[in-house]
Amino acid sequence: MVRADLPVASEKRRIRHALAFAALSALCFAGCGREQPAPKPQTSGARPAAKAPAPSVTISGDDRAAGLLNWTPPVVDLQPDKLDAAKREAAKAAKEQRWYADAQSAIPLYLAVLKIAPDDAAARDGLKRSLAGLLKSGQAILARTDEDEQALAQAHEIAAVARTVDPAAPETILYLTQVDLADRLLQLNQQGESDLQASRLGEATDGALRKFRAVLALRPQQPRAMQGMAAVESALIRRAEGAAERGEFGAARYWLKLAAAVRPGSATIADAQARVQATRAMLVARWHDEGIAALAKPFDGLALARRKLADVLRIAEPGDAAAADLRERIELAAHYGLFRPGQAFTDALRDGGRGPQMVVVPHGGFRMGAKDNEPGSTKAEKPSHYVRFERGFAMSRSEVTVAEFRRFMQTGVHRARAERRGHSIVYDERSGNFVRRSGVDWQSDYVGNPAADDAPVLHVSHGDAEAYTEWLTRQSGHRYRLPSEAEFEYAVRAGNDGAWPWGEGRPPAGSGNLTGSLDRSPSGRNWSNAFAGYGDGHWGPAPAGGRPNVYGLYDLAGNVSEWTADCWHEGYRRAPSDGRAWINPGCRTRVIRGGSWASSPAQTRSAWRMSASRDITNARLGFRVVRDL
Missing domain, CATH: 3.90.1580.10 (paralog of FGE (formylglycine-generating enzyme))
Structure with a gap:
């Protein structure tokens, strides 16, 4: 359970996750080779970023991580005789779901009223209802964090507001716990994807499989982790297919067996097995063709063709027709040689002309x-x-x-x-x-x-x-x-x-x-x-x-x-x-x-x-x- 004042270890972890997210965002804007879509308007109190001159973007020191943990309410210039008007404006802002972004938002207005009149029951009730509304919107944003890392930044911002307004509220504590979980899922998914990119699949030791399985243990059927598991399976299948392309069908069977254990019952395994078999057939056909082509060489062609036949026989199924055909052609070439294509012709056209040569x-x-x-x-x-x-x-x-x-x-x-x-x-x-x-x-x-x-x-x-x-x-x-x-x-x-x-x-x-x-x-x-x-x-x-x-x-x-x-x-x-x-x-x-x-x-x-x-x-x-x- 998360205490209302948040343990130091949890707070450090939250800061670390926030810094990692901020660094990730900076890298994306600085390093992406493709043009990025324009950012959506923010509903938070953060000031809009200045439009950078094309075609380059300069990234300075990033202090947003602190903003993910702390929130300072916008300054509300409120006189004691304007409290009723401020409460009406706050109620209107709450109805419009403008919770905290600026001095005209519900929460800053209610806080300003309570600063002057701490016992104002209407303001307290309005603040409580606004916090509930804010957390409800936060829940909707949290639901998107599995697919949208930017949504996690918004969730952190809402968490900072809720922590400032009422850190001891059960709803706040529950929300902070959920944000912690989203942070952990993001971290595990990123680590798994990094392992995957580095080909550390984890089929035998630590690697992408362990990270994605940890995510699924915390949140079953989490889409990003499920995609990661599918990617691991695909990587193992690619290893199998690569081995098959090299004629190493024993290794291909080994990798396919490991792939089948990633997502038991996956239909892709049967497809992969079919492709491996198709690769076997293509290799047989390829070496068959190369053997035939070798027969046209004037000096060592016959010996090369026989070596190709040996390659075919090493991987072909018993009774393979291509192996039998190459063996027959080698025998024929030893006695009669080959006729080579390359003749030129033109077709007669109905209008009396001739087609292209x-x-x-x-x-x-x-x-x-x-x-x-x-x-x-x-x-x-x-x-x-x-x-x-x-x-x-x-x-x-x-x-x-x-x-x-x-x-x-x-x-x-x-x-x-x-x-x-x-x-x-x-x-x-x-x-x-x-x-x-x-x-x-x-x-x-x-x-x-x-x-x-x-x-x-x-x-x-x-x-x-x-x-x-x-x-x-x-x-x-x-x-x-x-x-x-x-x-x-x-x-x-x-x-x-x-x-x-x-x-x-x-x-x-x-x-x-x-x-x-x-x-x-x-x-x-x-x-x-x-x-x-x-x-x-x-x-x-x-x-x-x-x-x-x-x-x-x-x-x-x-x-x-x-x-x-x-x-x-x-x-x-x-x-x-x-x-x-x-x-x-x-x-x-x-x-x-x-x-x-x-x-x-x-x-x-x-x-x-x-x-x-x-x-x-x-x-x-x-x-x-x-x-x-």
Whole structure:
């Protein structure tokens, strides 16, 4: 039980908690990278903070902790002959639930009356009722402290007022006890979250599990602790999945067993077990594909393929079809070799023309996304994950050109977005910036002049690109579409797992139309952020078709960025593993892939991706098509 005068130890603990909360608030305002929402108006007596000049905030010494424990009533200028008016004003303030914030609030007014007339029964009764009303509002605020740490500061402020008004009242003592409990829950949750962030899960020793379980012992079903328990379970599951990705399925079973003990009966465990099994299947498929790819190597390919078969047999279930297939292919390759995809073709169109030149991309698998320590990478490019294509596909050798797009536009079945809108974004040589210019559409080049027929078509929206693929489908009788971003990255990498399409380091000569330090604009401008020592002789898009990669595809590493079919997601959790486009019906934000003639080196990486409204058009963005086989 808490005594009315509050024990010293409890008071010290309250001060410590208050200081911790104040420090936490200061850190949040000083260190958050995102713009914070405007604070809600305060109902307390604290003065509103002065508006800090953008874009920085200066945090000075924080003396708010004392205010969380002590409250000094606002000064009320009251003359003895004005007591009745003051009581009426106090009663009105109480009715409006203005308890203590300023000199016109109920509690300061009643205290001022009682200071002059200590025996005033009406004032005493009004003060008692106001305290009850204040504590009732405090109870409502306490109910939010599990989810809102700022509410705990308000609860402390109310506690300070109640302690000043009547520290011995049972209602005050009960409220202070509840505030103490909220402090303890906050402290335990913060410690658990800190342990969780540091990967001290506590599966065997002290750690996050112990802290969250202590919270739940004090307050069963407390949402924040329940979320913490779920996070611990998820962390253990991630360890299991990580072990599975490394082919360590014994370790995966161990971590899953620990995860199952965190929240017995949790449905996520069965899902995790299914994912571990799926990882086993994906590893088998991946090593199967790598074994097949190894057979194409002229020297040690057969020996490497046999080592991959050994890896498959180590983790595969008895009778696995992929293991049997790889064993059979190895036997065939030892005698007959392999036929490699890569042939080019064009489809005849119903109007008598030919479609874009297409190149067959081999089926297989790859690791999609940025590596954990990749310089310039973002969370949106992670986690890296294995993607496997069960079938090959054909991709246009280069970006769709102005001439190819014109054949479609001349049918009159579609009117392009920039044409309807009357403007697009072009490069302005005079300022060195990208600006909006009227009269620019798909027939324009990067500065707004008429575009050459062999230039990649620019100033096209995602809808324009999709309309072109639908027209090709009708004209050819084969399904054309925009590439998924998995297909695009697979084609960009072409078997290379380095940060850039060419691997690591500076781009070799002829790598593509990139931003190089040797490039110069017509008026002599150069790039402020470019590949050092590189130049390709172009400022703006080059004619479609440069140097092909090993799959026979041009300009994936530069020239223009390109639309893909996918809707934008902030990362790859739950992304398809079979290379399909990740689409949410009705989404307006799509994925752009591939560096352009005006992209920074970081934006030229194989894993780079960007979100954009499906309606944007500009001088750096075009598209290419994929055809199902």
